[in-house]
Structures are given as structure tokens and as C-alpha cells.
Amino acid sequence: MNKTILHHVQVMLQDRIVPSATVWISEGKIEKIDTGDHPVLNDGYKLVDGSGHLLVPGMIDVHIHGANGFNMMDGTEGSIQEVSRACALTGCTSFLATSVSSTIEDLLEMIRSVKRVIGHEVGAKIAGIHLEGPYLNPKRKGMQNEKYLRHPELNEMKAIFQEAGSLIKMVTLAPELPGGMDLISFLKEQEVVIAVAHSDATYEEAKEAFAAGASHVTHCFNGMRPIHHRDPGLIVAAFEENHVSLQAIVDNVHLHPAIIRLMHRLKGPEGMVLITDALQAMGMGDGSYVFGGHHVTVIDGIARLKDGTLASSTVTMNEALRLTVDTGISLIDAVRMAATTPANILKLDHIGxxxxxxxxxxxxxxxKFQVQWTMIEGRILLAPDDEK
Structure with a gap:
């Protein structure tokens, strides 16, 4: 039987941190949480000493492209597994395998790779697929490769769903493009999270999209029409809609700390999600990479195209958690944004x-927010130091 007692840990509950607790685990589930200094009887249980460290729910990354030199668009099971492994070692226990704009053939091959891996992950669990593109606006393309961008095509999306089925959990699109609203209607019927980004949508166009079923903003402030006092754009529209949640890349590059605090003040932890948006350079360090059909250079941990455009990030979830707390946001709220809120958005009521x-x-x-170990369904995986 798989039974474990975690003792001598600080436990992060939804609304407070318990300074001294014991967590009982059986067959992959949390049995109970004892608070205070009670004697621990390990009858049939493996005893694990937490050394007074902080126990938090496994983090959930709804937007990650790669890690450890592997890109999920490589179309191989090995690449998906390496991302799964890297996620687990950095405190992420579930993730959405995220695409970049590509040919339909490459996208379908990525989906097939995910289907072969899901249920057999070596690390973090695949919670589904996030399609970032290809129905994005070239004017706000960011690092997305313009040669793959196209207007929403309902028949093509239906073919994608025919291959992926219910694995697709989130789709990022530009609603102002021709066919954008029709695609939102279709995606709403599929009960996926409809996200907006790489978009030049006006305030009015964004309001229409949010009324029609869009409920999320991918990497907020990045890859979209900026706020202007006579042209508020989709960001202000999202701020005004209570049902719309926002992704934040907290890496000291993509967002100023004051903007992170503003997002938190307006949306609260229940309306804000920490993501990595990481490319394969995560965990690899500086160097040259090929991502989304572009040559990307990483210097001092910052990934850019040749023209200086930011090209995803190299931040990890545990680093994003630390940096969020560094902005002045409480640890309790930061953990909710990294684990609880993404679970709620994806309707994963068994985790978070x-x-x-x-x-x-x-x-x-x-x-220091360094991962001591990660547990998935009651099984402790290798800690980062064990990989060395």
C-alpha cells in the first residue's frame, strides 16, 4: 500500500499557513491534516520529515512550450516527457502542453505526441492542451511566426478537435479577425477556456468577445493593444469583466512589479494565474535556440528574437512564485495564483x-522557494539536487 505521513511541515491551506502540521496520505490521496504537535504513529505508513519547510499544493502551468532543451512542437514523445520532468522538478505538478503557431501538420503531430504520453508521464501530469494560435493578429504577433498566422477557420479547428478531442482545454485567439466570433461560438460549445492575446482588439471588440464566451487573457499586457486613455483596448475591457481571468509572466522582464500589483488589486488572486510561457531554454541557461521557426538568443536569462522582441521566458513556476511575493503580494495569494486559480479555471476539482x-x-x-521535492499522487519524485 502507498501510505505516507508528512510531518514537521508548514502547510499552506486556502486561507492560512499552519506553522506545524502532519499530513496523512494514502493511495495517492490526502487523508487528513493534523495541526499542532501531536505524536505521530507510523503504523503501516512511510514517515517523511519535512524539516519545517513549507508544503504547498502542486502548481499548475497553463502555458508552457518547452524546457531542458526540448520543445513540445518537436513532435516526439521524448520532448513531452522532458517537459513533464522539468515541470515536476520546479514545483509544477500539472501543465497544459502549449503549441505555437505552425502548419496544421506540425500541430496535429504535437497533439498525437501528447496523446501517446498522457497517462504515462515521468513527472508532472498533462492536464490537457493549450492552443496558442494560429488564429492571431500579425500586428501583435510578438514572437509568433507570421508565416503561420491565419484567419480563424472553423473547418480546420473542427479537424483539430477531431484529433485531440477533449484534450484541448484552452485556445488563445484574436477575436477581431474575420471569423473570430464564429470560432468563439464553436469553442464555447466545446466547453474550453477561450483566451485572448496576440490581438489588436479594441475595447468594444474585446467586450463583444467576452460577452460571447471568452473568459481569459493570455500573458496579459504582452502581445496586445496597449492601454491608452482614449483607446483602452482589450486590457481595460478584461479588467471590467468579473468573469475574465488574466495570465501573468512574473519574471522581472515581461511585467513591471507595479503592473503585477495593479492586476492583483483589480482581479484578486481568484482572477490571476501565474504562468511560465517557457521555451526550451528553461533550465538550460544562455545560448541560441530555434523556437517557433525563429532563431532565439537567450542572454542573462532573457529570450529575444534578432530584432529584440521578447520570445517567451525562461522562468520556472517556483521562481515565479518567489518573484510574485517579492512584488509585495502575500504568499497565500501567490500560491492561490499558482495552483488554486488555474485548477478552478480548468475545472480540476481534485487538485489545486x-x-x-x-x-x-x-x-x-x-x-528561498527552492524545491526540496515534488509529490504527485502520493509519490515523491526526485528532488532537483538528486538530478545532479
Whole structure:
């Protein structure tokens, strides 16, 4: 039987941190949480000492493209598995395999790779697929390769769903493009999260999209019409809609700390999601890479195209958590943004918080937010130091 007692840990609950607790785990589920200094009886349980470190729910990355030198658009099972492994070692226990704009053939091959891996992951679990593109506006393309961008095509999207089925959990598009609103109607019927980005939508166009079913903004402020006092654009439209949540790349590059605090003040932790948007340079360091059909150079951890355009990030989820706290946002809210809110958005009611009856997807962090170990469904995976 797979039974574990985690003792001598600080436990992050939904609304507070318990300074001294013991967590009982059986068959991949959290059985109970004892607070205070109670004697621990390990009858049939493996005893694990948390050394007083902080236990948080496993983080969920709804937007990641690659890691450890591997890009999920490579179209191989090995690439998907390496991202799964890298996620787990950085405190992420579930993720959406995220595409970039490409040919339909390359996208379908990526989907097939995910289908072959799901259920057999070596690390973090695949919670589904996030399609970022190809129905994006060239005017706000960012690092997306313009030669693959196109107007929304309903028949093409239906073919994608025929291959992927219910694995598609999120789609990022530009609603102002011809066919954009029709695509939103179709995606709403599929019950996926409809996200807006790489978009030049006006305030009015964004309002229409949010009324029709869009409910999320991908990497908010990046790849979209900026706020102007006579042209507020989609960002202000999203701020005004209570049902719309926002992604934030917190890496000290994509967003100024004041903007992160503004997003948090307006949306609260229940309306804000921490993401990595990482490319394959995550965990690799500076160097040259090929991503989305572009040559990307990473210097001092910042990925850019030749013209200086930011090209995704190299931040990890545990680093994003630390940097969010550094902006002045409480640790409790930061953890909600990294775990609880993405679980709620994706309707994953079995993960995202530490509570009896939920999956034992947990991460032990030290005072510097370094991952001591990651647990997925009650099984402790290799800690980062064990990989060396």
C-alpha cells in the first residue's frame, strides 16, 4: 500500500499557513491534516520529515512550450516527457502542453505526441492542451511566426478537435479577425477556456468577445493593444469583466512589479494565474535556440528574437512564485495564483489545494522557494539536487 505521513511541515491551506502540521496520505490521496504537535504513529505508513519547510499544493502551468532543451512542437514523445520532468522538478505538478503557431501538420503531430504520453508521464501530469494560435493578429504577433498566422477557420479547428478531442482545454485567439466570433461560438460549445492575446482588439471588440464566451487573457499586457486613455483596448475591457481571468509572466522582464500589483488589486488572486510561457531554454541557461521557426538568443536569462522582441521566458513556476511575493503580494495569494486559480479555471476539482480527499499533488519549498521535492499522487519524485 502507498501510505505516507508528512510531518514537521508548514502547510499552506486556502486561507492560512499552519506553522506545524502532519499530513496523512494514502493511495495517492490526502487523508487528513493534523495541526499542532501531536505524536505521530507510523503504523503501516512511510514517515517523511519535512524539516519545517513549507508544503504547498502542486502548481499548475497553463502555458508552457518547452524546457531542458526540448520543445513540445518537436513532435516526439521524448520532448513531452522532458517537459513533464522539468515541470515536476520546479514545483509544477500539472501543465497544459502549449503549441505555437505552425502548419496544421506540425500541430496535429504535437497533439498525437501528447496523446501517446498522457497517462504515462515521468513527472508532472498533462492536464490537457493549450492552443496558442494560429488564429492571431500579425500586428501583435510578438514572437509568433507570421508565416503561420491565419484567419480563424472553423473547418480546420473542427479537424483539430477531431484529433485531440477533449484534450484541448484552452485556445488563445484574436477575436477581431474575420471569423473570430464564429470560432468563439464553436469553442464555447466545446466547453474550453477561450483566451485572448496576440490581438489588436479594441475595447468594444474585446467586450463583444467576452460577452460571447471568452473568459481569459493570455500573458496579459504582452502581445496586445496597449492601454491608452482614449483607446483602452482589450486590457481595460478584461479588467471590467468579473468573469475574465488574466495570465501573468512574473519574471522581472515581461511585467513591471507595479503592473503585477495593479492586476492583483483589480482581479484578486481568484482572477490571476501565474504562468511560465517557457521555451526550451528553461533550465538550460544562455545560448541560441530555434523556437517557433525563429532563431532565439537567450542572454542573462532573457529570450529575444534578432530584432529584440521578447520570445517567451525562461522562468520556472517556483521562481515565479518567489518573484510574485517579492512584488509585495502575500504568499497565500501567490500560491492561490499558482495552483488554486488555474485548477478552478480548468475545472480540476481534485487538485489545486491541500485538503482531505484531494490528490496528494504537493511541493515542499525551503525559505528561498527552492524545491526540496515534488509529490504527485502520493509519490515523491526526485528532488532537483538528486538530478545532479
Amino acid at each position: 489545494t491541500i485538503a482531505a480527499g484531494l490528490d496528494a499533488d504537493l511541493v515542499l519549498l525551503d525559505e
